[in-house]
Amino acid sequence: MRKPNKQVCVIYRGIPASPGVVIGKAFLLDRESIQVTQERIEENEVAKEILKFIKALNETKEEILKIKEKVAKRVDPDHAKIFDAQLMIMEDELINSAVIEEIKKTKSNAEFVYQEVIEQTIKTLSSSKDEYLRERIIDINAVASRLIYNLLGIKHLTLESIDSPVILVARSLSPGDVVHMKKESILGFATDMGGGTSHVALLAKSMGIPAVVGLKSFFDQIQDKQSVILDGIKGEVLICPDEQTLKEYKKRRRYILKKTAELSELKSLLAKTKDGRRIELSANIELPSDADSAIEYGAEGIGLFRTEYLYIAQAGFPTEEEQYKAYLEVAEKVYPKSVILRTFDLGGDKFDGHTGSIYETNPFLGWRAIRACLDLPEIFKVQLRAMLKASAKKNIKIMFPMISEVGELQRAKAILDEAKEELRRKKIPFDEHVPVGIMVEIPSAALASDSLAEACDFFSIGTNDLIQYTLAVDRGNEKIAHLYQGFHPAVLKLIKETIDAGRRNGIWVGLCGEMSADPLATTLLVGMGVDELSTSAMAIPEIKKIIRSIKFEDAKRHAQKVLELPTIDDVKKFLIEDYAKRFGKENRN
Numbered sequence: 001m002r003k004p005n006k007q008v009c010v011i012y013r014g015i016p017a018s019p020g021v022v023i024g025k026a027f028l029l030d031r032e033s034i035q036v037t038q039e040r041i042e043e044n045e046v047a048k049e050i051l052k053f054i055k056a057l058n059e060t061k062e063e064i065l066k067i068k069e070k071v072a073k074r075v076d077p078d079h080a081k082i083f084d085a086q087l088m089i090m091e092d093e094l095i096n097s098a099v100i101e102e103i104k105k106t107k108s109n110a111e112f113v114y115q116e117v118i119e120q121t122i123k124t125l126s127s128s129k130d131e132y133l134r135e136r137i138i139d140i141n142a143v144a145s146r147l148i149y150n151l152l153g154i155k156h157l158t159l160e161s162i163d164s165p166v167i168l169v170a171r172s173l174s175p176g177d178v179v180h181m182k183k184e185s186i187l188g189f190a191t192d193m194g195g196g197t198s199h200v201a202l203l204a205k206s207m208g209i210p211a212v213v214g215l216k217s218f219f220d221q222i223q224d225k226q227s228v229i230l231d232g233i234k235g236e237v238l239i240c241p242d243e244q245t246l247k248e249y250k251k252r253r254r255y256i257l258k259k260t261a262e263l264s265e266l267k268s269l270l271a272k273t274k275d276g277r278r279i280e281l282s283a284n285i286e287l288p289s290d291a292d293s294a295i296e297y298g299a300e301g302i303g304l305f306r307t308e309y310l311y312i313a314q315a316g317f318p319t320e321e322e323q324y325k326a327y328l329e330v331a332e333k334v335y336p337k338s339v340i341l342r343t344f345d346l347g348g349d350k351f352d353g354h355t356g357s358i359y360e361t362n363p364f365l366g367w368r369a370i371r372a373c374l375d376l377p378e379i380f381k382v383q384l385r386a387m388l389k390a391s392a393k394k395n396i397k398i399m400f401p402m403i404s405e406v407g408e409l410q411r412a413k414a415i416l417d418e419a420k421e422e423l424r425r426k427k428i429p430f431d432e433h434v435p436v437g438i439m440v441e442i443p444s445a446a447l448a449s450d451s452l453a454e455a456c457d458f459f460s461i462g463t464n465d466l467i468q469y470t471l472a473v474d475r476g477n478e479k480i481a482h483l484y485q486g487f488h489p490a491v492l493k494l495i496k497e498t499i500d501a502g503r504r505n506g507i508w509v510g511l512c513g514e515m516s517a518d519p520l521a522t523t524l525l526v527g528m529g530v531d532e533l534s535t536s537a538m539a540i541p542e543i544k545k546i547i548r549s550i551k552f553e554d555a556k557r558h559a560q561k562v563l564e565l566p567t568i569d570d571v572k573k574f575l576i577e578d579y580a581k582r583f584g585k586e587n588r589n
């Protein structure tokens with residue numbers, strides 16, 4: 001059933017992904033609804049079908065060229081480079097002549113033949129050992145859907161084509177889609193798919209774009225240009241709100257803005273408990289430009305730079321020079337505070353820049369992060385050299401993601417040593433004692449945290465993945481989002497075990513998963529003994545306010561009590577009541 005015509009105000013509940021309340025018109029990004037079927041054509045229609053294909057090829061090339069120009073002007077010329085690869089695919093003789101030959105041979109419609117040829121090409125490339133060839137799948141997917149739309153005569157809706165401010169509604173979006181959003185034109189977005197700690201959600205938070213995900217079948221209930229209120233805090237979307245509702249939400253918007261302004265007064269104050277325990281409060285960023293808003297929100301440095309977004313933003317590995325510049329830019333912006341550069345964490349839900357191109361049955365359990373880097377030592381070493389070069393002023397730390405055991409860490413460190421040696425030979429300066437740490441985000445790492453702590457300089461706990469791997473719940477799957485529970489006693493035990501192992505071995509322990517942004521978790525994490533919380537920039541003021549209002553001694557007792565509770569519900573109930581006692585219910589929005 002699709003799209004009721006009658007305009008009634010309805011509330012849809014999803015998962016809050018990025019805070020903020022916005023009001024605007026819906027823009028439907030309908031990508032997945034095309035279905036290509038095989039249709040037989042007569043002998044005398046073959047030439048016409050081939051011409052149709054050639055015409056669509058030319059139209060697609062023109063569209064890509066236009067977007068390239070627009071991106072070069074609006075974003076930057078480097079981002080525009082991805083479109084050169086797409087143009088090359090449009091001109092690929094092997095693909096194009098195969099399509100023409102198949103139209104002749106099978107007497108089938110061009111869109112069906114083109115899709116078959118592309119699927120075959122992708123299959124061949126995905127099994128290739130050549131990384132460069134495998135990467136071309138991303139570009140092929142991007143151009144193929146555009147060309148099929150043109151063959152079918154359907155207007156291809158892309159994010160680049162949105163000029164006026166809208167609330168974007170899609171069945172799903174990729175991190176690559178979000179990274180290219182312009183805040184002036186996308187007020188907020190709502191998707192049927194996705195979880196609260198999916199990378200699409202995290203990116204929206206970083207970019208300050210309100211979002212609700214996991215709305216299940218919302219896309220089929222809404223029409224283009226309908227009025228919408230999107231509440232990224234409650235995780236709700238309202239279609240066609242009446243006057244009274246609009247009034248209430250405008251008031252709510254004003255309240256949130258006022259609260260944000262009040263909190264911003266804490267900017268220059270330290271995150272210190274009443275009895276003097278200092279907690280470093282830093283920000284997670286995806287691109288160098290995010291460092292500005294991190295500083296704006298009062299971050300004490302960058303606790304996690306998700307460097308893979310350099311790849312995602314340009315749909316390909318950045319060069320050593322490009323990476324060096326990006327890392328240096330962030331290091332200089334926050335100097336003398338420090339930046340934790342995490343090596344590429346590609347895979348899972350973020351291998352591709354534009355469309356799905358992962359050919360693994362379980363990508364989150366697959367060729368991801370350090371596993372991919374250890375298999376691609378040359379690419380890994382380029383990144384490590386770039387990081388080292390940017391470390392000369394000694395405010396950079398290097399962190400490896402998805403470490404599962406000491407041997408893996410040793411292999412990564414051996415490649416880092418090779419990178420250091422290469423720089424020494426060339427007399428390029430870098431920090432000889434650059435701190436090296438790991439993300440603790442796999443249960444095996446938490447359980448092996450004592451031996452891992454002996455082999456590195458710091459830990460940063462990645463609760464986003466630690467929760468999904470401990471509970472066997474995909475962090476991006478809206479169908480099981482209710483099972484994704486950070487307050488599960490087993491998750492809390494692993495966090496505590498990791499912090500204690502860090503303490504025993506005298507190393508610093510931070511936490512950079514989204515739990516760091518949850519006001520309900522702050523007292524608990526401080527009480528467990530974390531040295532740092534790194535979070536999306538906009539969450540910093542509120543977390544700082546909580547830290548400044550508690551005593552470390554009380555927080556320790558609080559944590560002890562929580563760790564004794566047997567069920568998720570017991571933990572949540574305790575934390576909610578405790579929070580309400582301290583700050584009042586109304587402060588939880």
Ligand code: PEP
Nearest residue numbers: 441462463464465512513
């Ligand atoms: C995490 O897993 O908690 C984390 C911070 O890393 P990411 O969200 O990038 O996987």
Ligand code: MG
Nearest residue numbers: 441462464465
């Ligand atoms: Mg992670």
